[in-house]
Amino acid sequence: MTSASSLNAERALNILLVLGEANLEGLSLAQITQRVGGGKSAVHRSLGALLKKGFVEPSGRYGHYRLGPAVPMLARRQERLEPQIETLRPGMTAFARSTGFTVYLMVPAGVDAVCAEMISRSTRQHFTMGVGARIPMGMAAGSMALLSMLPEVSAARIIEGNSERYARYPSLRHIDAATITTQVNAARQRGYAINMGYYLPGEGGLGLPIPANGLYDINMAISFNAPLELMSDDWIENIISDLRGCLEQNSADLRPE
Numbered sequence: 001m002t003s004a005s006s007l008n009a010e011r012a013l014n015i016l017l018v019l020g021e022a023n024l025e026g027l028s029l030a031q032i033t034q035r036v037g038g039g040k041s042a043v044h045r046s047l048g049a050l051l052k053k054g055f056v057e058p059s060g061r062y063g064h065y066r067l068g069p070a071v072p073m074l075a076r077r078q079e080r081l082e083p084q085i086e087t088l089r090p091g092m093t094a095f096a097r098s099t100g101f102t103v104y105l106m107v108p109a110g111v112d113a114v115c116a117e118m119i120s121r122s123t124r125q126h127f128t129m130g131v132g133a134r135i136p137m138g139m140a141a142g143s144m145a146l147l148s149m150l151p152e153v154s155a156a157r158i159i160e161g162n163s164e165r166y167a168r169y170p171s172l173r174h175i176d177a178a179t180i181t182t183q184v185n186a187a188r189q190r191g192y193a194i195n196m197g198y199y200l201p202g203e204g205g206l207g208l209p210i211p212a213n214g215l216y217d218i219n220m221a222i223s224f225n226a227p228l229e230l231m232s233d234d235w236i237e238n239i240i241s242d243l244r245g246c247l248e249q250n251s252a253d254l255r256p257e
């Protein structure tokens with residue numbers, strides 16, 4: 001049985017995630033409750049606790065809340081990802097410049113994948129909507145690539161945990177746990193992940209796994225969208241080779257010994 005304290009903690013975390021997607025005007029108690037679930041009184045208690053610690057603050061609009069100053073302050077203290085990002089950023093930039101594609105760096109966050117960096121030289125539609133956005137692990141090529149680096153048992157556990165979220169996620173084609181499992185297994189064998197038009201009209205995507213390279217590193221994945229009309233087998237192989245080449249030429253830690 002789930003304890004009351006763990007439910008309260010999960011509710012508070014969900015509030016932070018919901019407010020993280022809001023603008024400076026914030027959201028009302030009713031809007032937060034609708035997105036988080038549960039009763040208004042419980043959500044209000046959690047908001048009160050977050051207000052006391054500075055994680056939430058009142059916005060300029062009466063009765064609305066937004067993220068507070070404690071969130072960016074805490075984020076600036078956690079800089080362990082930045083060395084990895086700095087290693088990959090030049091190669092991502094070179095690839096974005098040469099192809100015109102928007103390039104995303106995805107990292108694991110529990111059962112989600114979070115965009116840690118986005119480099120754009122394009123006006124094309126962005127799938128993740130920018131740095132800090134999160135999606136259920138397994139959706140789209142970047143998070144499929146992340147799952148492909150995990151042991152099969154660990155990947156299966158995450159996929160099962162996200163199964164209900166897959167059913168609710170906006171997509172153009174049917175997505176469920178079995179579909180994600182098949183795609184992840186294919187990515188594991190192939191060495192990269194492919195999304196053939198599941199989420200955006202006329203758009204597919206590719207995701208290249210970047211395994212952790214040290215004790216304090218984490219697995220990452222680089223992904224980008226591309227027109228489905230381009231995505232033949234030969235084109236996919238060539239563009240993945242180009243991405244690897246950009247990373248090796250511009251990221252010292254990825255160059256062969």
